[in-house]
Amino acid sequence: MTQTASLNPDEIVVAVHGRFDVQAVWRVCQQIAHTGPVSRLVVDFSRAAHVLDDALATFADRAPRLREHLRVRGLSRHHHKVLAYLGLRLHDEPVVFAAD
Numbered sequence: 001m002t003q004t005a006s007l008n009p010d011e012i013v014v015a016v017h018g019r020f021d022v023q024a025v026w027r028v029c030q031q032i033a034h035t036g037p038v039s040r041l042v043v044d045f046s047r048a049a050h051v052l053d054d055a056l057a058t059f060a061d062r063a064p065r066l067r068e069h070l071r072v073r074g075l076s077r078h079h080h081k082v083l084a085y086l087g088l089r090l091h092d093e094p095v096v097f098a099a100d
Contacts (some may be wrong), residue, residue: 010039011038011041018045021055024055045074
């Protein structure tokens with residue numbers, strides 16, 4: 001399950017709840033695609049019960065195509081390593097996906 005929230009008019013947060021699997025990737029990507037212009041888009045995994053590596057890889061492949069800059073937060077050290085292995089440019093927390 002995902003939920004979109006905004007406390008700041010310049011930021012939209014897509015919160016991931018429960019299991020983050022491939023089906024959840026498509027739901028999150030649809031939400032990203034339907035967000036209007038905003039200076040900062042964040043996908044928050046802090047409430048995800050389980051983030052599957054294959055789903056994270058699929059997300060890492062799809063998300064930068066939908067948004068030039070995207071921040072994620074709430075991922076474990078293991079997931080940071082998975083993203084680094086996939087060749088994503090990682091910065092300090094939060095992780096920033098940037099399309100090349």
